[in-house]
Amino acid sequence: MVVSGWQARFNYEHDVNGRIYVLWDPSYYDITVIDHSNQAMHCDVSGRKNQLNCIMTVKYGFNTIELRKPMWLHLQNLATYIIKPWLIWGEYYTWSNNQQGSNRVYSRIDTTIKNDEWMNTFGHMEVDYKMPFISDHAPMMTNLKRDESSGKITFKFFNVWADHEGLFLLTEGVWKTQLHSDTMKDIWYKLKALRPVLKQLNNIEFKE
Numbered sequence: 001m002v003v004s005g006w007q008a009r010f011n012y013e014h015d016v017n018g019r020i021y022v023l024w025d026p027s028y029y030d031i032t033v034i035d036h037s038n039q040a041m042h043c044d045v046s047g048r049k050n051q052l053n054c055i056m057t058v059k060y061g062f063n064t065i066e067l068r069k070p071m072w073l074h075l076q077n078l079a080t081y082i083i084k085p086w087l088i089w090g091e092y093y094t095w096s097n098n099q100q101g102s103n104r105v106y107s108r109i110d111t112t113i114k115n116d117e118w119m120n121t122f123g124h125m126e127v128d129y130k131m132p133f134i135s136d137h138a139p140m141m142t143n144l145k146r147d148e149s150s151g152k153i154t155f156k157f158f159n160v161w162a163d164h165e166g167l168f169l170l171t172e173g174v175w176k177t178q179l180h181s182d183t184m185k186d187i188w189y190k191l192k193a194l195r196p197v198l199k200q201l202n203n204i205e206f207k208e
Helices: 065-079 116-122 159-163 167-175 183-205
Strands: 007-010 021-024 029-036 040-047 053-060 086-091 094-096 111-114 127-129 140-142
Touching: 007 029, 021 029, 040 065, 053 065, 086 116, 111 116, 159 167, 159 183, 167 183
Parallel strands: 053 086
Antiparallel strands: 007 021, 029 040, 040 053, 086 111, 127 140
């Protein structure tokens, strides 16, 4: 065991190298493995000291596209019936060539993906990539903080808005404003800023 008192699950039954390791502190989390393969492990996660309740998938794909296809097909199948917030970690990991100084190369070849329900519950999520220690891979860390606005009604786009003559100008006004230097965060903040604009349009033009 890596840490005294922690629990762990591996996938040695699918791969002799045990390619996936899931470790957790049971005083903070209850984790049940609901499905696993040689490329992914799917877990139901509940927080003992917070309101976390989600599905977490840890994946470590094989090196070729053909060998990864079964994993992606399985994830697509899972997506059809998972209704909880869903977080997918992995594929590969952040990697370095273990050289020193200017010769050191970092390559962030891993991914963190979440579904719409995760976004509605936890909002924007940032991943912190730590420095490698004994491995040539670097750990990823995220703060699982529930969005305080999650109790509100989920925003929905009504098709009738698309026919309104003022929609383009309203959208353009928000979209031309840069809200963050990071492209993905900029899109997220723009969509968030567009929400009250569209709600106001609905209240003025369409609310009976």
